[in-house]
Amino acid sequence: MKIFNLSMECYPVAKVGGLADVVGALPKYLNQIESIESCVVMPCYNKPFVHEHSFEIVFDGWIHQSNQMFQVQVMKERSQSLGFDLYLVKIPALLDRDNPYGYWDESQQFLAFQHGVLHWLSAMKIRPDVLHCHDYHTGLVPFMIEYCPEFSFLKGVKTIGTIHNGEYQGQMKWEMAKFFPWFRGENSGLLDWNGFINPLAAMIKCCHAFNAVSDGYMQELFDNFRGLESLVRQEGGKAYGIINGIDTEVWDPATDAFLDFNFNKKNALAGKWKNKKALCEEYQLNPDLPLFSFIGRFAGEKGADLLPDIVEQSIQQTQGSLNIIILGSGDKNIENRLRDLNFTYSNLALDLGYKEFLSHKIYASSDFLLMPSRVEPCGLNQMYAMRYGTVPVVRYIGGLRDTVEDITTGGSGLNFANATADETVNAMHRALQIYHAPGLMDLLVQSNMNYNFSWEQSAQKYLELYRK
């Protein structure tokens, strides 16, 4: 069975968030199953990975968008060191950018990618068994292969849409239809939602099956999906929830090259302490205090706007008997407020950037990881934290409620019900009790490292879905 994953991100080629981690791991695990060949197709960005690896050009052609023509080249990575075939789609002026997102013409950019991929597959007579589309950026593919005559060779190919984040739907005005490959007007209703072209809605309508990245989030979407609730209910017969796994080779404290000190279950306490000491020294924090951390995009979904209040309240209420380290970037207001607090409180360490190596160090060094998310389709941070012996303190929502049970019921972390600073800080007080209870923290570190979030189980679930 040949599976083509279409995505805007893939670790280690280009990563903005968890989508990259998933697309960089799932195909690798699927390829370990006999009879499956899973590859990744993504845009060719201006990224170090592209310059540092060698590629073979496997296709060279042209696509039309409105009255413009764009060259499309498809390049296959030669070394195959990722555990799957990687194809990069090069479209000068639209895809050869520094980052996947954030450009004024990104709707056209995503359309060009989808058009380019389908043009390549049709022209080269490559017919995958499944086109696996990740998020709305590739959500028009199921429509295009059924209703754009240019891709009639692909008609009938099975399509699966994975919703990593239903907050983003890619809605665009109907004027943008001029950038689409040609389709009959009578089919335009499949693209429409409330008078706009909505790629995520089109994906749900036209794919053979779709899934959210956790069961918990799938259930939430029926009631809360930014306007698509009725659609998802109507199409509920082909909806699934499949929890993400983590790449336990990339995320292994015993071998992780980003860590100052590697450790395993047997020497976890000593290992975590050495890492914590080194990190605290670097950020001028007292290592004898419990260390809470936050890693993530500064966006409303992540509850990042609550961080300034969480920092102030928790440090004040405990008279400075805890430390907090924050790694992230995004909303400028949040960044500025945190910058101010960083001058006021020596218990706060702040790194406003995207630093893969530092995230690994923080998971390994922290005692607790904070996730006050408003929306969390799956969340990978809590699983990385547990693998590194850290206790997650999470809002009970989406994938977080599927992966972190409260310790009062025998689980691995702390839950709270609402995304507010007060509730987060209350949970931090509970965390401090655990921290100071003789022996309890050590037990939790050990038992959290025993959880198995590896992709093996979830890859099987995708396999079942592909077979269906």
Ligand code: ADP
């Ligand atoms: P999302 O995809 O919604 O951002 P996830 O929890 O699925 O959330 O995945 C986030 C991924 O991005 C994790 O691998 C996390 O470690 C990483 N990450 C987020 N922010 C940063 C940052 N500032 N520096 C390094 N890694 C980050």
Ligand code: GLC
């Ligand atoms: C999205 C979600 C996150 C999820 C990730 C990978 O970015 O916000 O919760 O873990 O995709 O599926």
